[in-house]
Amino acid sequence: DAGVTQSPTHLIKTRGQQVTLRCSPKSGHDTVSWYQQALGQGPQFIFQYYEEEERQRGNFPDRFSGHQFPNYSSELNVNALLLGDSALYLCASSLMGRTGDEQFFGPGTRLTVL
Amino acid sequence: GQQLNQSPQSMFIQEGEDVSMNCTSSSIFNTWLWYKQDPGEGPVLLIALYKAGELTSNGRLTAQFGITRKDSFLNISASIPSDVGIYFCAGPPMFSGTYKYIFGTGTRLKVLA
Numbered sequence: 095d096a097g098v099t100q101s102p103t104h105l106i107k108t109r110g111q112q113v114t115l116r117c118s119p120k121s122g123h124d125t126v127s128w129y130q131q132a133l134g135q136g137p138q139f140i141f142q143y144y145e146e147e148e149r150q151r152g153n154f155p156d157r158f159s160g161h162q163f164p165n166y167s168s169e170l171n172v173n174a175l176l177l178g179d180s181a182l183y184l185c186a187s188s189l190m191g192r193t194g195d196e197q198f199f200g201p202g203t204r205l206t207v208l
Numbered sequence: 209g210q211q212l213n214q215s216p217q218s219m220f221i222q223e224g225e226d227v228s229m230n231c232t233s234s235s236i237f238n239t240w241l242w243y244k245q246d247p248g249e250g251p252v253l254l255i256a257l258y259k260a261g262e263l264t265s266n267g268r269l270t271a272q273f274g275i276t277r278k279d280s281f282l283n284i285s286a287s288i289p290s291d292v293g294i295y296f297c298a299g300p301p302m303f304s305g306t307y308k309y310i311f312g313t314g315t316r317l318k319v320l321a
Contacts, residue, residue: 098250127309136212136296136311137251150307184250195239195258195300197309199250 096121098187098200106206107175115170115203119187126168127197128160129184137184143168144190172205180207212297212312220318227284229315231297240280242271243296245314251296255282277302287319 099118107113119126125144129137139152143162162168166187172179182204186197212233221227231240239258243251255266257273257280264271268285280297297312 127307129309129311136298136314139308139310142307152308186250195241196253196256197241198253199243201250202248204248 098185098198100183100185100200100203102203103201104204104206106208108208109175109177111175111207112171112173113175113205115172115183115185115205116167117170117185117187117200118167119185120198123187123189123198124166125188125190126162126166127186127188128168128170129186130154130179131182131184131202133181140170175207177207180205212299212310214295214297214312214315216315217313218316218318220320221287223287223289223319223321225287227287227291227317228281229283229295229317230279230281231312232279233301233310234278235301235303236277237280237299238277238302239299240271240273241298241309242269242280242282243298245294245296247293254295284317287317289319289321291317292319293317 098120101116127142128140131137140154141151142149146162157173159171182202184202185200188197212231214231242254245251255271260277262273270283272281294314294316296314
């Protein structure tokens with residue numbers, strides 16, 4: 095049973111650049127959520143995708159955008175990178191329905207902005 | 209951003225000891241989740257709670273959904289070295305939207321062999 099996978103594992107960018115992070119949900123899951131985790135803090139909710147649409151968004155600027163594909167995989171795009179965007183970006187998948195609250199996380203993508 | 213308050217922030221314990229930690233919020237939750245995160249990895253779901261007063265176990269771990277629905281507790285019995293890590297509580301506050309999960313500040317557990 096394949097778990098949540100994310101790519102790449104690590105990424106280094108410079109200020110002003112754009113980045114795309116990818117996530118494949120756990121087998122059988124249809125919902126993907128993205129989180130940003132700064133060093134020493136808990137994950138912060140960015141947004142959630144279901145049926146290829148953004149269903150809810152956290153307190154993140156429009157520079158953060160996403161997409162969900164028909165196979166339920168998802169991308170997170172960040173434009174005009176700032177130093178403060180350096181963080182671990184986590185993808186979590188879940189199955190809409192009774193157990194939809196149980197989110198399973200991938201290993202994350204470590205983004206460093208120089 | 210909004211976070212749940214967890215205590216203690218960190219703790220050192222001896223192997224074999226029992227551990228207790230809690231999570232409190234000013235908002236009501238319908239679901240409480242407990243996760244463990246190891247350095248450089250994503251959080252791993254330990255226990256999910258869905259009803260006020262519910263007590264659920266997963267091996268040596270036991271978690272409770274507080275009666276007020278504003279808190280939750282996690283206990284680890286007979287700790288072992290691999291229990292080391294950061295424990296997070298999480299869930300969707302009732303009035304923030306069903307899908308916007310809030311995470312706690314974390315409890316860092318260190319086990320001395």
